[in-house]
Amino acid sequence: MRARSDQLTREQLLSSETAITSPGRDEARLRACLLYSNSYHTGMSSLAVHTLYSLLNGLDELSCQRAFLPSTEETERLNRHRQRLSSLETDTPLDDFDLLAVTTSFELDWLNLPLCLDLGGIPPRRSERTDAHPFLLGGGPCFTANPLPVLNLFDAIYIGEVEPRLPDLQALTQLPRDQWAEYLSTRPGFFVPGMTRSPVQRQYATMLDKIITATAILTPHTEFANSYLIEMSRGCRQGCSFCLAGQIYRPMRNRPMEALLGPIQSALAHTRRIGLVSASVSDYPRLDQLCHALMQMDPMPLVSVSSMRADGDNRALFELLAASGQQSVTFAPETGTETLRQSVCKRLSDEALFQGITDASDAGLTSVKLYFLVGLPGETEHDRAAIVSLVEHLTRDFPGCSFTISINPFVPKPHTALQAAEVPDYRTMRQLLATVSTALRRLPRVQVRAGSARWAAVQTAISRGDEHLASALVAASTKQVDFSQLRRLFAEAGSNLDQIGIPPIRDGQYPWDIIAMPTAPASKAGL
Ligand code: SF4
Known part of the structure; x- marks a missing residue:
């Protein structure tokens, strides 16, 4: 759009x-x-x-x-x-x-x-x-x-x-x-x-205490119109095996609460819309106190958050979001079954998901957005059908809620545990997405947004690509080609979008091993 x-x-x-x-x-x-x-x-x-x-x-x-x-x-x-x-x-x-x-x-x-x-x-x-x-x-x-x-x-x-x-x-x-x-x-x-x-x-900041990462310019022409976004923490404790952000922003670092409240108070002179940004706002150690302090501000900020864990203690956050006029809450179960979820190190039970939605809807957040991935390694027809069953179950248990289901093709990323995973070809992926989406669309109060299988294939090819892709990128970009021409250019560069293979290992290394990811210990900075 x-x-x-x-x-x-x-x-x-x-x-x-x-x-x-x-x-x-x-x-x-x-x-x-x-x-x-x-x-x-x-x-x-x-x-x-x-x-x-x-x-x-x-x-x-x-x-x-x-x-x-x-x-x-x-x-x-x-x-x-x-x-x-x-x-x-x-x-x-x-x-x-x-x-x-x-x-x-x-x-x-x-x-x-x-x-x-x-x-x-x-x-x-x-x-x-x-x-x-x-x-x-x-x-x-x-x-x-x-x-x-x-x-x-x-x-x-x-x-x-x-x-x-x-x-x-x-x-x-x-x-x-x-x-x-x-x-x-x-x-x-x-x-x-x-x-x-x-x-x-890879370089990273050891402490975030003295660094403010926040909106520099307010404008109505963004996804978060006239909102002041501020990063409360960087990195993630969870380590889901498909997630790039979980790897390249290690270690998890939190800003002290005071380092957030000062800039937010100043920003309130320009806007009341405040967005808290973190891989998982629920993991912020002093979340209850932060929410309380924000509720006490004059004027009270209208807060939104980037993402949260369904199994976190989010009650104070839900109260703040509801008082801010928010109606929606977003969780990412990623899979339909707990078994597949565990296999990609996503530690979330169905019970915790249901409890999270219960807490959210009790607070008045009745528009529920859920993210799922399709095409994960080891995924079966049963796992995909379970996405539909899970959402169907939710629509029954939460008659006062509406659901937006986002279904996206899995894209393997370098430096993650699934970096060398095989992915379905894009025609198969398109069929898998269509099957799940069609079944979901039959459910009451459910809207479905499905990602593009074609562009996921291109993204996979680029994310695991090497120097040979440069010529295809330059030609595709400057000539502004369509997908079929792009497919031909990628094929000439040795990357087959019809059947994306497992990346080559040279001398025991993947191409992207030219980048070393330090495994830094979790930082206590700012707590
Ligand atoms: S919880 Fe979210 S940000 Fe953290 S590793 Fe998992 S997918 Fe990535």
């Missing part, structure tokens, strides 16, 4: 923004642009964009602006008038910046990246660029998991959380452009193609 922001001019987008932190300046020794290769709506819904924008603009002698994937109409207009993609703040063409910082949350956004670069007057492949072009630095969860498919596009890729290595970016302001690659190749966490020896250690 198209976002309204796609039809707005940059002046209209800028005029609807309220800056919480200092906006990007134009004048500075080093001029950077943060490029997000998806729409303004999607990019500004990402806390990573806000965080990087704040952190980069907080560095001395460095200014950072933003650029996003233009709409189809805007792309045509740029091509027709031979104009270049430019920054939101000052309409500066991308190729006029010194540094282009690219962040990506989803592998499929890499399909848009070469187009953005091309429109910005920057050759997508590193081999076609010179020091006269901006330095391309990539970072974000997909890069940290497996940067190989886009390695040949970037001058450097950063692996991990940016906070501990900000001094290295600051140092670039004092160095000539032609020394950046060599300098970064000596710094931890930076992968400079042709210079860095692998494996590269």
